[in-house]
Amino acid sequence: MKIHDLDTPSLLIEQDVMLQNIIQMQRYAHENNVSLRPHTKTHKSSYIALLQSDQGAAGITVAKVGEAEVMAKAGLKDIFIANEIVGTKKLERIKALQKSIDISFGLDSIAQAKMIEEVFDRDEKANVLIEIEVGENRSGIIEEQDFIDLLNYIKSTESILFKGIFSHDGHSYGANNIDELREIHLESQRRTLRFATIARDAGLPPATVSIGSTPSLVHNFPILDGVTEIRPGTYIYMDASQANVVGSLRMNAASVLATVMSRPTAERVVLDVGAKGLTMQKRSKGITATNGMGIIVGFEGVEIDSMYDEHSLIYNRNFRDQVQVGDQVRIIPNHICPVVNLYDYFYLVSGEDVLHEIPIDCRGKLQ
Secondary structure: OEHHHOOOOEEEEEHHHHHHHHHHHHHHHHHOOOEEOOEOOOOOOHHHHHHHHHOOOOOEEEOOHHHHHHHHHOOOOEEEEEEEOOOHHHHHHHHHHOOOOEEEEEEOOHHHHHHHHHHOOOOOOEEEEEEEOOOOOOOOEOOHHHHHHHHHHHHHOOOEEEEEEEEOOHHHHHOOOHHHHHHHHHHHHHHHHHHHHHHHHOOOOOOEEEEOOOOOOOOOOOOOOOOOEEOOOHHHOOOHHHHHHHOOOOOOOEEEEEEEEEOOOOOEEEEOOOHHHHOOOOOOOHHHOOOOOOEEOOOOOOEOOEEOOOOEEEEOHHHHHHOOOOOEEEEEOOOHHHHHOOOOEEEEEEOOEEEEEEEOOOOOOOO
């Protein structure tokens, strides 16, 4: 089957580009003597996670317990949930998974630790990594004393096993230039390593010191001594915002195939995919900032201006003159992670050939 035989909208993944991205990040990890634990929130596919594992990934990262369950069923044996898990039902599901795989999850408060104690015990301990806030202003420990208090609490309980610490420099997406991106990358590591030292001084040396964010890991910036693991996710597919970081579309494996459904004015072109197939998300600042709501491949400077649920609108006279109703175009989304979650499956392609239809089996696993 050829790409032009597909119905639209369809999610396409260029096999060769994706494999090169996998190999390149694995090489970067190897050269820096750290483990690669890719975040699967981008592709949400056990098929791709197994490919990453086959290429040398030490384990995988997920965002939700439901994703961990799917990945475990597919044969992945070492899974980290890079999220604070709160609630008895979720913790009981992790405890069940622990019977057959190595699984750990995030922790950042004594209140959460007390919930964990209600489900786990001395015979079946919960494996946790404490999250360190490094500037993203999301979850994670901020104050050193809070970290020390949490470590002391863990030492007082028999049901929690401290495996290490992790951080996510998501604020790297807002860096204004490559120099600032590098400094965010380095300063985030320094702060993470400071907390690793505190843990060692408290008698709980971290076996794992894990960092991760695609923008700060695609430029081969140095990884500091003491870091043991990296967790990039978007690198495998990339998107319009990440293309700005590397300065080209050479690493972009993902696109959405759409059809021109109308040319109602001398400037306007309407495509048959909208917010339900692309999302309306933009990057608004820094090196990843995007114009419009998606790049049209092969038409330089042509972007989606606006969207409805099922329609994308492009206002560009030259583009309008080059396409006809029924033509297909490929769109590079602004942010690929939520886009993948909108599709039941993707098509693995090479050139104009469709190789396989792959289910996105972690789609919708939000719990």
